[in-house]
Amino acid sequence: MLNAIIVDDEEFARSSLYFLLQENCENIQISGIAKSVAEARNLLLANKIDLIFLDIAMPGENGFELIPQIQESKAHVIFTTAYDQYALKAIKANALDYLLKPIDIDELKAAVDKAFRHIELSKTSTSKNENLQNLSANLSDRSEIRKISLPNGQGYSLVSIDDIIHIEADSNYSVFYLNNRDKITVSKVLKEYEEILPANQFVRIHKSSIVNLNYLKEYNSRNGLEVMLKNGAKIAVSRRRASDFVDKVKLYTSFDGDKSY
Structure with a gap:
C-alpha cells in the first residue's frame, strides 16, 4: 500500500479524485486531504507520505511552492492540473507525472502504477529529488526549459x-x-x-x-x-x-x- 494525500482547493476535485482512487486503485491508502499548500505541509509533517496528488493553481500558494517539503519527504508527485502550457512542458521535461482535469480513469491507473515503480526505484536513487530540484529551477526562469530528465532504465540522466x-x-x-x-x-x-x-x-x-x-x-x-x-x-x-x-x-x-x- 502507498500512503497518499490529495491537495486541491476545489471541493469537487478533491472528492471526485478520492472516489476514483477508492474505486480503482486498491493499493492506495488516502492518509489525508488538504485544500491548501499550508494544510499539505502539516500533513507531510504528521505522516509518512509516499504519494501526493497535487493541484497547481490554488489561491495563496500554488502547488509548486510545496516542492521543498516534497523533497524533504521524498514523496512521489502526480500533478493534477488544467494549468498553462509552460508548466506542463516543465513537468514533462523532468519526467514527472501529471493528470489533466477532468481525470481519466485509465490515465489515473497508469500514473499510479508508474508511481509504484518509481517509488521502488527511489529507495536506491536520488533521481526523483533531482528532478524536483530541476523543475523548481525551470519554473523560476520561465523563459525556456534548460534541462531535461531522461529515464535510462536504472533511474534518470539529467x-x-x-x-x-x-x-x-x-x-x-x-x-x-x-x-x-x-x-x-x-x-x-x-x-x-x-x-x-x-x-x-x-x-x-x-x-x-x-x-x-x-x-x-x-x-x-x-x-x-x-x-x-x-x-x-x-x-x-x-x-x-x-x-x-x-x-x-x-x-x-x-x-x-x-x-x-
Whole structure:
C-alpha cells in the first residue's frame, strides 16, 4: 500500500479524485486531504507520505511552492492540473507525472502504477529529488526549459539541453546523441521531445530526426537537402520540412551573429 494525500482547493476535485482512487486503485491508502499548500505541509509533517496528488493553481500558494517539503519527504508527485502550457512542458521535461482535469480513469491507473515503480526505484536513487530540484529551477526562469530528465532504465540522466546534438527516432524509442559522445535511449516517441524542447533551437528536419541548431556545421542541397552536424553526423532534411528548416536557420543565425554556415 502507498500512503497518499490529495491537495486541491476545489471541493469537487478533491472528492471526485478520492472516489476514483477508492474505486480503482486498491493499493492506495488516502492518509489525508488538504485544500491548501499550508494544510499539505502539516500533513507531510504528521505522516509518512509516499504519494501526493497535487493541484497547481490554488489561491495563496500554488502547488509548486510545496516542492521543498516534497523533497524533504521524498514523496512521489502526480500533478493534477488544467494549468498553462509552460508548466506542463516543465513537468514533462523532468519526467514527472501529471493528470489533466477532468481525470481519466485509465490515465489515473497508469500514473499510479508508474508511481509504484518509481517509488521502488527511489529507495536506491536520488533521481526523483533531482528532478524536483530541476523543475523548481525551470519554473523560476520561465523563459525556456534548460534541462531535461531522461529515464535510462536504472533511474534518470539529467541532461542540459545545450549538450544534446540531435535526437533520432527508433520505432517507439528516441536516441539522444550528446556532445560528450554518450548516447541515451529513451522509451518515448520523438514527438514528445519536439513539444518540450525550445522550438527556436531544436528543429525537426525529418520524421525521425530533431537537430540542435547550436551544432549545425553546414547544410547543402547536393544530394537533396542535407545537414552536417559538428559531430560528423549527416542527416537528410525531408522535402516537406525543408522550408521550415531554412526559415528557422535564418532566424536563429540573425540572433547569433558570430555563427557562419
